[in-house]
Amino acid sequence: MNIKQVRAFLAVAQTMSFASAATQLHLSQPALSLSIKSLEDNLGGKLLTRTTRHIALTPEGEALVPIARRLLAQWENAEDEMKQRFALQLGKIAIASMPSFAASLLPKAIRNYHVSYPNIQVAIHDVLSDVVVEMVRNNQVELGISFEPTNLLELSFYPLYEDRFIAILPKNHPLETQQTISWKALLEYDFITLQRPSSVRTMIESTLSNAGIELNVAFDAHQLATVGRMVSEGMGVAVVPALCRQQTEEQGAVCRPVIEPEISRRVGVICQPRSNLSIAAAAMLDVLIDTYANTHLDSQT
Amino acid sequence: MNIKQVRAFLAVAQTMSFASAATQLHLSQPALSLSIKSLEDNLGGKLLTRTTRHIALTPEGEALVPIARRLLAQWENAEDEMKQRFALQLGKIAIASMPSFAASLLPKAIRNYHVSYPNIQVAIHDVLSDVVVEMVRNNQVELGISFEPTNLLELSFYPLYEDRFIAILPKNHPLETQQTISWKALLEYDFITLQRPSSVRTMIESTLSNAGIELNVAFDAHQLATVGRMVSEGMGVAVVPALCRQQTEEQGAVCRPVIEPEISRRVGVICQPRSNLSIAAAAMLDVLIDTYANTHLDSQT
DNA sequence: CACACTTACGATATTCGTAAGGATT
DNA sequence: AATCCTTACGAATATCGTAAGTGTG
Numbered sequence: 001m002n003i004k005q006v007r008a009f010l011a012v013a014q015t016m017s018f019a020s021a022a023t024q025l026h027l028s029q030p031a032l033s034l035s036i037k038s039l040e041d042n043l044g045g046k047l048l049t050r051t052t053r054h055i056a057l058t059p060e061g062e063a064l065v066p067i068a069r070r071l072l073a074q075w076e077n078a079e080d081e082m083k084q085r086f087a088l089q090l091g092k093i094a095i096a097s098m099p100s101f102a103a104s105l106l107p108k109a110i111r112n113y114h115v116s117y118p119n120i121q122v123a124i125h126d127v128l129s130d131v132v133v134e135m136v137r138n139n140q141v142e143l144g145i146s147f148e149p150t151n152l153l154e155l156s157f158y159p160l161y162e163d164r165f166i167a168i169l170p171k172n173h174p175l176e177t178q179q180t181i182s183w184k185a186l187l188e189y190d191f192i193t194l195q196r197p198s199s200v201r202t203m204i205e206s207t208l209s210n211a212g213i214e215l216n217v218a219f220d221a222h223q224l225a226t227v228g229r230m231v232s233e234g235m236g237v238a239v240v241p242a243l244c245r246q247q248t249e250e251q252g253a254v255c256r257p258v259i260e261p262e263i264s265r266r267v268g269v270i271c272q273p274r275s276n277l278s279i280a281a282a283a284m285l286d287v288l289i290d291t292y293a294n295t296h297l298d299s300q301t
Numbered sequence: 302m303n304i305k306q307v308r309a310f311l312a313v314a315q316t317m318s319f320a321s322a323a324t325q326l327h328l329s330q331p332a333l334s335l336s337i338k339s340l341e342d343n344l345g346g347k348l349l350t351r352t353t354r355h356i357a358l359t360p361e362g363e364a365l366v367p368i369a370r371r372l373l374a375q376w377e378n379a380e381d382e383m384k385q386r387f388a389l390q391l392g393k394i395a396i397a398s399m400p401s402f403a404a405s406l407l408p409k410a411i412r413n414y415h416v417s418y419p420n421i422q423v424a425i426h427d428v429l430s431d432v433v434v435e436m437v438r439n440n441q442v443e444l445g446i447s448f449e450p451t452n453l454l455e456l457s458f459y460p461l462y463e464d465r466f467i468a469i470l471p472k473n474h475p476l477e478t479q480q481t482i483s484w485k486a487l488l489e490y491d492f493i494t495l496q497r498p499s500s501v502r503t504m505i506e507s508t509l510s511n512a513g514i515e516l517n518v519a520f521d522a523h524q525l526a527t528v529g530r531m532v533s534e535g536m537g538v539a540v541v542p543a544l545c546r547q548q549t550e551e552q553g554a555v556c557r558p559v560i561e562p563e564i565s566r567r568v569g570v571i572c573q574p575r576s577n578l579s580i581a582a583a584a585m586l587d588v589l590i591d592t593y594a595n596t597h598l599d600s601q602t
Numbered sequence: 603c604a605c606a607c608t609t610a611c612g613a614t615a616t617t618c619g620t621a622a623g624g625a626t627t
Numbered sequence: 628a629a630t631c632c633t634t635a636c637g638a639a640t641a642t643c644g645t646a647a648g649t650g651t652g
Binding site: 318319320330331334335338351353354355356 | 632633634
C-alpha cells in the first residue's frame with residue numbers, strides 16, 4: 001500500500017470511472033487498473049466492482065474512501081508544512097539576548113527580519129548574559145546575543161560591534177564639563193551599578209580590581225532602566241555599556257566616555273556551528289550581522 | 302515524498318545511525334542513504350547533519366519527527382483496519398427483518414454467525430416487510446429478511462423456507478377438536494389480526510378477497526405478541542405465520558393449520574446481487590441459508 | 603459495434619546492493 | 628587503522644504505456 005495507490009483509488013472513487021481518473025492522474029488507463037488491482041491484492045479483497053459498463057464501490061471500498069481522504073489530506077499537509085519550513089515561510093526561532101541589547105538595538109534587527117520572513121515567529125528571551133550562553137548551549141534558543149563569553153567551548157561567536165563603557169551623570173554634575181572622565185575622578189561620587197551577577201557588574205569589578213582601584217557601591221539594581229533613573233535623579237553616577245546611551249539620555253542623564261582603564265568588549269551572536277542552525281536561524285544570523293555592520297557606538301556626545 | 306522515505310527517516314532519527322537503521326529496515330546502508338537524500342531533496346532542505354562520526358537532526362528534522370510518527374501510525378492503522386475488514390475480523394453488518402422472523406428464528410442465525418465472526422457487529426432492524434425491502438434497496442442494510450416480495454427489480458431473493466399460515470385459538474375453544482380448520486369455520490368467531498400495512502394483514506386480506514370470503518376484523522394490533530395475548534385471553538381467533546407458533550403457544554394459545562384457501566409464502570433473504578455484498582454480509586447470507594436449511598415448520602401439532 | 607476495463611508485453615524509471623571513496627576518531 | 632557515511636555503477640525490481648483481449652449494452 002503506497003501513496004500513489006491511495007491517490008489512484010480516491011480518483012476512481014470520485015469520478016466513478018477508470019478512464020477519467022486516469023487522465024486526471026496523468027496516467028494511462030491500464031496503469032491505473034494495475035495500481036488499483038495491486039492495492040486490492042495488498043489489502044486482501046475487492047474495493048470496486050467492475051461490470052465493464054459500470055463501476056461501483058464495494059462496502060469495503062466505501063469504508064476506505066473517508067479513510068483514504070483523511071490519510072491523503074494529512075500526508076499533503078505534512079509535506080506542505082515541511083516545504084514551507086525549508087522555504088522560510090513557516091517556522092519559529094528563539095533568541096536570547098542580554099537585556100541591554102534587547103532594549104536597544106535588537107528591535108531594529110527583528111524588524112528587518114520580519115520584513116523578509118513575515119511568517120516566522122520570533123521569540124526573544126531577555127536574560128542575563130550567562131543565561132544567554134547557557135540557553136544556547138542547551139539548545140533552548142538557537143541564537144544568543146551578549147558580550148563575547150570567555151568560555152565558548154564548541155559554540156561559535158559572530159562579533160557584531162565593539163562596545164565601550166560610558167559614564168552617566170546627572171545634569172549639572174561637576175564632572176559634566178569634562179569630555180572624558182577617569183575612573184578615579186568618577187569614584188569620588190556615589191556609584192550606582194547593576195546587581196550581581198550581571199555581566200556589566202562583573203566586568204566593572206574585574207577591570208577595577210586589575211587596575212588596583214577600589215570600588216564602593218552606593219546603590220545597585222537589577223535593571224539598567226532603574227540605574228539610569230537613579231542617576232538622572234541625582235543619586236549618584238554610573239558606568240554602563242554605550243548601547244544604553246540613548247535610553248539613559250532619554251531619562252535625562254549625561255554621558256561621557258570613561259578612560260583609564262577603558263572597558264571595551266565585543267558584543268556578538270553566540271550559537272551552535274552555523275551548519276547546525278535551522279535555515280530560519282541562519283537567516284536571522286545574517287540579518288543581525290547585516291543590520292549592525294558598520295555600527296560604531298559614539299562614546300562622545 | 303513516499304512512505305518508504307518517511308519510514309527510513311524515522312528509523313534513522315530513532316537509532317541516530319544510518320547503519321543500524323539500515324539493518325532494521327532490511328536495507329543496505331547506501332540505499333538508505335539515497336532514500337534520505339531523496340527525501341531531503343524533495344522537501345527542499347537538510348533533515349540530518351552527517352559528520353561521519355555523529356548524526357544529528359537539524360531543527361527541521363526535529364520538526365519532522367513527530368509529524369512523521371503521526372503520519373506513519375495513521376497509515377498503518379488504516380492499512381490494518383482494511384486488512385481486518387477483508388479478513389472478517391472487523392466490520393459491521395446491518396440486517397432488516399420482519400418482526401415475526403426477528404423474534405423467532407433470526408437469533409439462532411445471529412448466534413451461529415457470531416461464533417464464526419466474533420469481531421463483526423450485527424445490527425438488526427425489525428421493521429415491516431415493506432420497509433425491509435425499502436431498506437435493502439436504499440442500501441441502509443445489506444440483507445433483508447421477509448416474505449418473498451412481489452417486486453424485486455434488481456434485488457436478489459434467497460429463499461430460506463416455506464411458511465404456511467396457521468390459526469391460533471384460545472384453549473378449550475370449540476374448534477380445538479378439529480385438526481385442520483377452514484377459513485369459513487374460523488370466521489364464525491371474532492377475528493383478531495395485525496393492523497395495516499403489515500404483510501400478514503395484506504396476505505390474509507388478498508387471499509380471502511380472491512376466494513370471495515368476507516373478512517370482519519374484530520380487533521387488530523401492531524405486534525404479533527399482542528395478537529397472541531388477545532387470543533390466549535379468549536378475545537377471539539387469529540391467523541399468523543407458522544414461525545410464530547412457538548411464541549403463541551408459549552402465550553397459551555392453540556395452533557391449527559388453516560386450509561381452504563391455504564396461505565403459504567416463501568420467507569427468504571433479500572439483498573443486492575451477491576457480488577455487491579460486503580464479505581461480512583456474504584458470510585451472513587451463507588450462515589442464514591445454512592442455519593435454516595431443511596427447516597420445515599410443523600403446521601401440525 | 604462501440605465503449606470501458608483487463609491482460610500481455612516490451613520499454614522506461616526507480617530502487618537496490620556491491621564496491622570504491624572520503625572523513626573522522 | 629577502523630568506523631561510518633557518501634558516491635558510483637551495474638543489476639534487480641517496479642511501473643508505465645501501447646496493443647490486444649474481454650464482456651456488456
